[in-house]
Amino acid sequence: MALSEPDAEAGLLQRLREGNEEAFGALVDLYHGAMIRFARGFVRDQAVAEEVAQDAWLGVLNGLADFAGRSSLKSWIFAIVANKAKTRAGKEARSIPFSAMAAREVSGTEFAVDPGRFLGPDAEWPGHWAHPPQSWGDRPEERLLGQEMMQKLTRILEGLPPAQRMVITLRDVEGHDAKSVCNILGVTETNMRVLLHRARSRVRGQLERSLADASERPGLH
Amino acid sequence: MDCNELVEVITDYLEDNMSPEDRARFEEHLIYCDGCTAYLDQMRATLAAMGLIPPQSVSVQARERLLQSFRDWKKTL
Numbered sequence: 397m398a399l400s401e402p403d404a405e406a407g408l409l410q411r412l413r414e415g416n417e418e419a420f421g422a423l424v425d426l427y428h429g430a431m432i433r434f435a436r437g438f439v440r441d442q443a444v445a446e447e448v449a450q451d452a453w454l455g456v457l458n459g460l461a462d463f464a465g466r467s468s469l470k471s472w473i474f475a476i477v478a479n480k481a482k483t484r485a486g487k488e489a490r491s492i493p494f495s496a497m498a499a500r501e502v503s504g505t506e507f508a509v510d511p512g513r514f515l516g517p518d519a520e521w522p523g524h525w526a527h528p529p530q531s532w533g534d535r536p537e538e539r540l541l542g543q544e545m546m547q548k549l550t551r552i553l554e555g556l557p558p559a560q561r562m563v564i565t566l567r568d569v570e571g572h573d574a575k576s577v578c579n580i581l582g583v584t585e586t587n588m589r590v591l592l593h594r595a596r597s598r599v600r601g602q603l604e605r606s607l608a609d610a611s612e613r614p615g616l617h
Numbered sequence: 618m619d620c621n622e623l624v625e626v627i628t629d630y631l632e633d634n635m636s637p638e639d640r641a642r643f644e645e646h647l648i649y650c651d652g653c654t655a656y657l658d659q660m661r662a663t664l665a666a667m668g669l670i671p672p673q674s675v676s677v678q679a680r681e682r683l684l685q686s687f688r689d690w691k692k693t694l
Contacts, residue, residue, distance in 0.1 A: 415691040417684060424683050429672035446679065453683055457690040508624040509656075523619030528652025529659055536662035541669060549666055568667040574632060593628035600656075600663045 405469050413460055424453070427470065430570050431477045437562040438481035438494075448484050452477040471576035474566065478580050497559040498583050502590040508597035529604060539607060552602045559583075560595035567592055618646045623653050627660055 411419035428449055435445035435452075455476045463472060482494070513527040532539055539545065553561060553569070566577045578588050618626075623646055629635045630643050647654050 415687075415694055417687055417691075420687045421680070421684060424675065424680055428675045428679070428683070432673055450679070450683065450686075454686060454690075457687065508627070509621070511621070514619075514621040521619075523621045524650075525620045525652035528620075529655045531655045532659055532662060536658060537665045540662055540666035546666070546670060550670060553667075553670075564667070568664055569670050571668060589628065589632070589634065592632075593625075596628060596660065596663065597624070599667070600660050603663055603666075604659060 406465075409460070409463070409465075409469060427473060428453075431474070434474060434562070434565060434570070435477055435481045437558060437565065438478070438485045444484065445481075448481045449477060451484075452480045455480060467576060467579060471572055471580055474570070474572065474576075475580045478582075494559065494562070494581055494583065497557075498581075498587050498591060501557050501559045501594070502587050506594050506597075508593070509601065530608070532607060540603065545603075545606070548606050549599070549603065552599050556595055556598060560591050560598070563588055563591040564595035564599070568596070618642045620646075620650060620653050620656075623650075624656060627657065631660065631664070 408419055408423070412423070431449040431452060432442075432445045435448040436442065439445050439448060452473070456473055459472075459476070463469070467475070478494075513525065515522050515524050515526045519526075540549070553565065556564065562581060563577060563583070566572045566580060567574065572580065574585070574588065574592075577583075577592075578585050581588070583591070623643060626635070626639065626643065630640065635643065647657065
């Protein structure tokens with residue numbers, strides 16, 4: 397997003413601090429929907445997530461004077477959402493701390509691809525594809541960008557284990573850099589990378605299955 | 618590098634978190650492996666698609682409530 401450019405962000409900050417309502421409205425339009433989506437990862441309930449996002453904006457306004465710009469404005473805002481959401485989820489006594497969720501989800505082995513798709517140890521080329529992925533065509537993004545596939549993709553993300561979902565949402569849907577994701581969630585870089593890898597691998601695998609099903613049933617939607 | 622290893626380090630490759638030596642091994646493998654080339658293309662397309670998921674739209678009421686909060690906050694400046 398254009399606001400990640402430091403100059404644009406400095407200008408915006410200045411206007412916010414001066415009480416420029418248009419600047420604030422623009423920021424709301426940019427991030428409020430994404431903040432609600434992110435808060436859903438902690439509190440699940442849509443109405444509660446909306447309250448969390450609303451509450452986070454008050455935190456943003458009250459913190460503006462002290463915001464020192466050590467992180468981007470965007471990642472600072474999302475860190476406030478994370479804090480508000482954690483507090484809220486804690487009050488409702490239904491939350492597992494993110495660090496505990498992350499620890500659970502990085503433990504054990506999870507293969508990016510079903511090991512059965514590779515040749516076994518006795519083959520001439522062990523570890524190479526027995527059932528390689530099929531090309532999605534010259535412009536694969538076009539196959540994914542239709543409304544049906546976008547909805548499917550959203551459902552795939554919602555079905556991920558919670559820590560994986562939060563990491564991939566911040567990194568790949570909202571476009572935060574890796575360091576910001578660690579800061580926002582309070583997770584180590586090592587664990588963040590494992591979660592991101594597992595999440596991306598799952599999403600690709602499920603899209604591959606969806607697209608294969610779709611081509612086996614031409615005309616069916 | 619075997620194919621089953623490549624799919625496990627692909628995130629390090631895409632996130633630029635790899636030593637130059639591993640990067641070279643990764644790219645060398647791609648030269649002769651159509652399966653892994655397709656896999657990398659699929660992963661890149663997946664990432665591109667995720668970046669294009671539209672955010673939830675903000676309701677007029679929610680937006681107005683936030684602007685009101687902003688006006689209240691402004692009075693405290």
